[in-house]
Amino acid sequence: MLWPLFVLLAGSDEAAPSFAPLRAVEPWLLLARTLALTAAVLAVTLAIGLPMGLLVARTDTPGRRIALVAHAAPMFVPPLLPALGWFYLFGRNGLIGGEASAGLLFSDLGAVLVLGLTFAPIVTSLAALALWNVDPSQEEAARVVARPPRIVARILLPAILPAIALAAVVVAALTLSEVGAPMFLRVRTYAAAVFARLGGVDFAPAEAFVLLLPVLVVALALAAVERRSIGRRSFAVLGLRSFRSAPFALGRWRWPAAVFCWSVTGLSITPLLALGWRAGLRGFADLPLWIGGAVWNSLVPAAWAASAIVALGVVLGPLLSRRDRAATRLDLVALLAFVAPGALLGVGLAAIWNQPETAWVYQTSAIIVLGFVGRYAVVGVRTLAVACTQTPAQIEDAARVFGAGYLRTLAGIVVPLHWRAILGAWVFAMVFCLRDLETAVLYYPPGRAPLAVRVFTLEANGPEPVVAALASVQVLLTLALLGFALGAAAMRPRAHDDTSVRQRQPEFREHAGAL
Amino acid sequence: MRHPLQMLVAIALLVTAGACSERPPTKPEVVVYTSVDQVFSEPVFRRFEADTGVRVRSVFDTEETKSTGILNRLIAERANPQADVFWSGDPVRPFLLVSRGLVEPYTPTSAAGIPPAFKSAQGHWTGSAARARVLLVNRERLAGRRRRGPCAIWPTRAGGGRPPSPTRSTAPRRCMSPPGSQTGGDAEATRFLDALKANDVRIASSNGEVKRLVTSGEVVFGLTDTDDAFDAVKSGAPVDIVYPDQDAGGTLVMPTSVVLIRGAPHPEAARRLADYLVSPQAERMMVDAAAHMPLHADVATPAHVVPVARIRAMNIDYAALAAVMDRIQPQLRKWSGL
Structure with missing residues (x-):
């Protein structure tokens, strides 16, 4: 991650780095506007995601689990796709659109709503996950003397604050770095401007890097907020506890809650369904002509990258969970890479790898894999760090005392204990790579455009039904992957998985000793 | 392996080797970068593939960085060119490549019917279907x-x-x-x-x-x-x-323009593709699909397409325009x- 950016900073023979762009007022105004947009998106996601998370995780709202799964779908696809879906509905010539709805959609407010609805499931999911894993003893004690609203306000919400903060950081990072949807909705954002700067007629990547510096400051601020306000709890709270409190009975509020829950779910999946509607039979019939090898071009690099990211997570996650200093610094770099405009990373990678000696990387999917790993390593590292925090470090220490080497400890303890987290990290990383647009779009190998890029390059002038069909394929591909993951996670657990890790600590120590 | 660092290095090597293990091409191929809309250019490439058996590997521009995104990639790759052909949506951008010495002069065999105003006498670029x-x-x-x-x-x-x-x-x-x-x-x-x-x-x-x-x-x-x-x-x-x-x-009037890249990996296939993109056959496809104006006089136009000959086209020096474009970028x- 750092290498490509240093190459850009060093400049080329044509474009020496200059801080002149930051002396103008326009970039700062644009950054302020982007931060305001990000804050508004954050507000929408929290306003939707928090109550939704509470309802699906801690109440007896009818159909809550199905609602959660359906509601979560948009967060796994590029935001450009829901934006396209809304356009097919509310564009001037959309199914139920008119001048007013088109005006609303193609405005700052429209961008906030589209991105807010797309990213709200991130808050919902993390809040629900945290709520499922809150220590039930405090809540059960509170139930004796307090009514549910008070328990929510005084016990549950404070307990899941780290998860909410983590969700906020993820939403802010994704909004700041998003390019496709704002460009489509004609809303100027900082990341889109950096992307356009890299596409400007006078090629000056060093200048684009200079424009990145304020974003890096924002990313550092986000990381600092996370570290200072949440600290170690950001890893500890999202465990995989096996026993939970009974859900709150909503009584007469049960059906109004269901209406809210399913309305939000409806809003989440409507744009995705609209893609299928717009594609129609014609779009899907023409698909073979236009899709080429795009699915394969998406899946192969994403699978390689996800495997590498998980491998990194298996190595760095345990170290990060124990607050190893080097791992903590690498985690910070990974977080910065996640927030930084992906196009810049892409140009830096091209500058490094397009040499005759390294053509075997630059001319193949390996260059995309490298970009994905640099950009999304944080997904694997954080997921594994969260999982490893749930197990005491003494288990690994004991193994080492008994002479197990590093690799054997990983293979004998870390991997078997955390196989579900590893699977989850792989799927999450794969999904992030599949939904990526801005990292690969400027440097994908000739003839190997991933599906998201193909949708992006065809979107402006391609036949709408075909573009909608391609987008639908992207959605179906992602959902199939998630379905596979859910199926794998639902497999009958082995004996040592179905009980709290902490409860079985002596057993693990024994296991480590045997190693 | 006794240390996380060794493990990280092993992971990096394994993944890179795996991702690079793609089979070498079994038939001739040509790499084209284009800023002509994908929806129009891709069918032309497909027809070329069917006619010649040469596989076309393409990179398309996004609408938002039209012409310049691809152009920048060509400039960024100048030390080790990956593209054989640049099919530009306009005749101005190629001059930014010419000024950097990135263009291999070539006059396609099918360029004889193109009016002199829409091609370079030195063979730096050749115009085709125009907008x-x-x-x-x-x-x-x-x-x-x-x-x-x-x-x-x-x-x-x-x-x-x-x-x-x-x-x-x-x-x-x-x-x-x-x-x-x-x-x-x-x-x-x-x-x-x-x-x-x-x-x-x-x-x-x-x-x-x-x-x-x-x-x-x-x-x-x-x-x-x-x-x-x-x-x-x-x-x-x-x-x-x-x-x-x-x-x-x-x-x-802006013809699309075909440019060969100096030091390209597949020069022979590049010339064949350039010949094809400038041919009346390719122009006809662009006329039908994209309402472009043909530059060959013998390519018929449907009623809704106005031929170049029927409008007063601005008399323009594309090279000079490119120089001005380059100069006024900061403003x-x-x-x-x-």
Whole structure:
């Protein structure tokens, strides 16, 4: 991650780095506007995601689990796709659109709503996950003397604050770095401007890097907020506890809650369904002509990258969970890479790898894999760090005392204990790579455009039904992957998985000793 | 392996080796970078593949960075060129490659029928199916302003005058295209651009966006290319096309242009593709699919396509225009906001 950016900073023979762009007022105004947009998106996601998370995780709202799964779908696809879906509905010539709805959609407010609805499931999911894993003893004690609203306000919400903060950081990072949807909705954002700067007629990547510096400051601020306000709890709270409190009975509020829950779910999946509607039979019939090898071009690099990211997570996650200093610094770099405009990373990678000696990387999917790993390593590292925090470090220490080497400890303890987290990290990383647009779009190998890029390059002038069909394929591909993951996670657990890790600590120590 | 660092290195090597383990091509191939719309250019490549058996590996530009994204990639890759052919949507960008010594001169065998104005005598670029820069006008939005025409918003040159009806496919008399630095000087161009801003003119990110803005009625009219304009007409939107400056300086005509890259990995296949892209057969495909104007006189045009010979084309030196474009970039960036 750092290498490509240093190459850009060093400049080329044509474009020496200059801080002149930051002396103008326009970039700062644009950054302020982007931060305001990000804050508004954050507000929408929290306003939707928090109550939704509470309802699906801690109440007896009818159909809550199905609602959660359906509601979560948009967060796994590029935001450009829901934006396209809304356009097919509310564009001037959309199914139920008119001048007013088109005006609303193609405005700052429209961008906030589209991105807010797309990213709200991130808050919902993390809040629900945290709520499922809150220590039930405090809540059960509170139930004796307090009514549910008070328990929510005084016990549950404070307990899941780290998860909410983590969700906020993820939403802010994704909004700041998003390019496709704002460009489509004609809303100027900082990341889109950096992307356009890299596409400007006078090629000056060093200048684009200079424009990145304020974003890096924002990313550092986000990381600092996370570290200072949440600290170690950001890893500890999202465990995989096996026993939970009974859900709150909503009584007469049960059906109004269901209406809210399913309305939000409806809003989440409507744009995705609209893609299928717009594609129609014609779009899907023409698909073979236009899709080429795009699915394969998406899946192969994403699978390689996800495997590498998980491998990194298996190595760095345990170290990060124990607050190893080097791992903590690498985690910070990974977080910065996640927030930084992906196009810049892409140009830096091209500058490094397009040499005759390294053509075997630059001319193949390996260059995309490298970009994905640099950009999304944080997904694997954080997921594994969260999982490893749930197990005491003494288990690994004991193994080492008994002479197990590093690799054997990983293979004998870390991997078997955390196989579900590893699977989850792989799927999450794969999904992030599949939904990526801005990292690969400027440097994908000739003839190997991933599906998201193909949708992006065809979107402006391609036949709408075909573009909608391609987008639908992207959605179906992602959902199939998630379905596979859910199926794998639902497999009958082995004996040592179905009980709290902490409860079985002596057993693990024994296991480590045997190693 | 006894240390995490060793493990990280092993992971990096394994994954890179795995991702690189793609089979070498079994048949001849050619790499083309193009800023011609993917929806139009890809069928041409497919036909070339079917006719010649040469596999085409393509990189397409996005609408928002049209021409320049690909151009920048070509410049960035100059030390180790990956592309064999650059099929540009206009004849101006290739000169930025020429000035950097990245172009291999070549005159396609099919270029004989192309008028001299649309090809380089040195073989640096050869024009093919062309577009014109036109005004796309929304009839419904214009209804209340018909007496004044689109020039009510577009700044006029000194002297003003009565604008003609924008609904005819001929030029408004006084509603003229922007004076370039090439013709009117920097000062006049700056005044014109500032006047645009003062008139609350919206700066769109692409021709496709202009089309969407006009067809949706968000703006009364916009400056775009004929392919997008005809696409808007075909969609049934209440729009008309106006060729500006037909009784003055002429309308800007931009042929797509084919350029060979110096030091390209597949020079022979590149020449074959260049021959094909300049051929009447490829032009015919662009005429049918994208309403481009053919440059070969023997390529028939459907009723909705206006041949180049029937409009007054702006007499322009594309090389000089490219130099001006390069020079005024800082001012343009400042004007557009970043």
